[in-house]
Amino acid sequence: MPENAAAPAGPPAAPRRLRADAQRNVTALLEAAKTVFDTTGVDAPAKEITDLAGVGVGTLYRHFPQRSDLVKAVVQSNIDACAAAGPRLRAAHEPAAALAAWLREYTELLGTKRGLASALHSGDPAYEALPGYFLETLTPTLTALLDAAAADGEIRDDVAAKDLMFAIAQLCLPVAGESPGHSARMVGILIDGLSNGPRRQGRTAGQ
Amino acid sequence: MPENAAAPAGPPAAPRRLRADAQRNVTALLEAAKTVFDTTGVDAPAKEITDLAGVGVGTLYRHFPQRSDLVKAVVQSNIDACAAAGPRLRAAHEPAAALAAWLREYTELLGTKRGLASALHSGDPAYEALPGYFLETLTPTLTALLDAAAADGEIRDDVAAKDLMFAIAQLCLPVAGESPGHSARMVGILIDGLSNGPRRQGRTAGQ
DNA sequence: AGCCAAACGGAAAAGCTTTCCGCTTGATTT
DNA sequence: AAATCAAGCGGAAAGCTTTTCCGTTTGGCT
Numbered sequence: 001m002p003e004n005a006a007a008p009a010g011p012p013a014a015p016r017r018l019r020a021d022a023q024r025n026v027t028a029l030l031e032a033a034k035t036v037f038d039t040t041g042v043d044a045p046a047k048e049i050t051d052l053a054g055v056g057v058g059t060l061y062r063h064f065p066q067r068s069d070l071v072k073a074v075v076q077s078n079i080d081a082c083a084a085a086g087p088r089l090r091a092a093h094e095p096a097a098a099l100a101a102w103l104r105e106y107t108e109l110l111g112t113k114r115g116l117a118s119a120l121h122s123g124d125p126a127y128e129a130l131p132g133y134f135l136e137t138l139t140p141t142l143t144a145l146l147d148a149a150a151a152d153g154e155i156r157d158d159v160a161a162k163d164l165m166f167a168i169a170q171l172c173l174p175v176a177g178e179s180p181g182h183s184a185r186m187v188g189i190l191i192d193g194l195s196n197g198p199r200r201q202g203r204t205a206g207q
Numbered sequence: 208m209p210e211n212a213a214a215p216a217g218p219p220a221a222p223r224r225l226r227a228d229a230q231r232n233v234t235a236l237l238e239a240a241k242t243v244f245d246t247t248g249v250d251a252p253a254k255e256i257t258d259l260a261g262v263g264v265g266t267l268y269r270h271f272p273q274r275s276d277l278v279k280a281v282v283q284s285n286i287d288a289c290a291a292a293g294p295r296l297r298a299a300h301e302p303a304a305a306l307a308a309w310l311r312e313y314t315e316l317l318g319t320k321r322g323l324a325s326a327l328h329s330g331d332p333a334y335e336a337l338p339g340y341f342l343e344t345l346t347p348t349l350t351a352l353l354d355a356a357a358a359d360g361e362i363r364d365d366v367a368a369k370d371l372m373f374a375i376a377q378l379c380l381p382v383a384g385e386s387p388g389h390s391a392r393m394v395g396i397l398i399d400g401l402s403n404g405p406r407r408q409g410r411t412a413g414q
Numbered sequence: 415a416g417c418c419a420a421a422c423g424g425a426a427a428a429g430c431t432t433t434c435c436g437c438t439t440g441a442t443t444t
Numbered sequence: 445a446a447a448t449c450a451a452g453c454g455g456a457a458a459g460c461t462t463t464t465c466c467g468t469t470t471g472g473c474t
Binding site: 018019021022025050055056057058059062 | 419420421422423424
């Protein structure tokens with residue numbers, strides 16, 4: 001029963017329509033936070049984010065009452081972006097290629113956004129809802145991609161979206177002493193393993 | 208002037224022997240931290256810990272220069288305790304029973320000490336060494352238990368310690384919307400699956 | 415134009431971690 | 445047993461961060 005309009009993947013939960021400048025600031029903050037989290041880490045001081053966004057701290061805390069609300073919003077935004085990539089890739093590529101490309105994007109979501117993994121596992125009650133959001137948002141996307149590729153006969157049809165998501169998540173867990181690209185390489189092999197067709201070289205390994 | 212001395216499984220790294228009262232305080236702090244982390248969470252203020260331990264903050268920071276050092280020490284202590292349980296259980300029970308009991312202890316280590324999982328996955332460089340310590344310490348313990356039970360023919364002999372450890376760790380990852388006992392139940396099933404003997408009821412399910 | 419609630423900025427408050435230093439005390443020597 | 449003194453202690457204060465507060469600005473509306 002969300003009756004409010006225009007809140008694509010909003011920050012916390014917007015009960016009323018935001019003023020134009022406020023909406024702009026929220027977007028700027030989210031963007032800045034994404035950048036800073038990737039650069040300095042999730043523990044970066046709020047000041048760094050507000051400076052980059054060009055707003056005062058008061059503005060940050062108006063929209064994200066707690067620091068964790070901002071982290072949560074960024075993670076959700078990353079998840080949303082990954083989900084949105086599904087239809088886009090499907091429109092631009094053949095089913096199997098779209099699937100492979102999306103899985104690489106998903107891998108990157110897990111591997112490069114350190115904040116995501118730690119938020120998911122932190123045990124902090126503020127992030128309790130995230131794993132659920134993660135699954136609810138991404139499972140349909142992957143299911144659609146899998147179904148399309150399976151319908152074409154390009155890949156095996158006995159893999160459930162959720163299983164694949166978990167398996168890749170598992171592969172992306174950081175293991176002490178492995179080079180950074182290790183996870184991506186393993187996932188590449190897994191992706192190749194989905195294929196029904198003849199072995200192709202360089203499809204998932206190269207960029 | 209021999210400055211090297213015994214440091215059983217000390218806090219950070221003790222280059223010289225501690226004075227008796229200092230040793231007592233370190234122990235008290237570790238004990239207090241364990242309690243507080245389990246109660247209030249890993250983010251509990253240091254004050255709560257020093258109060259419970261009955262020491263001043265200065266004392267805490269003398270022994271654990273950074274907050275993360277204390278967390279690290281507690282995690283290591285938990286790992287050590289789990290490792291120490293191996294020989295103890297082996298002495299007190301038959302091989303297969305000892306193995307099952309130890310795996311339950313290991314499950315508890317993963318499941319109830321929220322701090323461990325989040326420290327392992329946090330990405331904070333302060334905890335980088337922990338996954339390695341975890342494996343190095345627990346793998347030999349489990350290997351010994353497995354070998355003993357396998358030698359008796361009580362369990363299958365085609366399971367490597369590391370694989371089992373990872374599998375259980377995987378089962379213990381928190382999944383949104385599952386009851387708290389879910390992980391333990393699943394692990395119980397896995398443990399039963401190791402057995403070569405006739406199905407027994409209530410061995411791993413009950414407490 | 416003029417109104418005013420929404421939104422802003424940033425100073426101040428609150429809270430945590432970490433440092434500092436004068437005082438206390440366990441161990442050692444005499 | 446007393447003296448000595450470096451190791452160790454406690455807690456006040458410094459340094460950072462997050463969070464609150466409030467006077468000022470401004471977008472949306474009439």
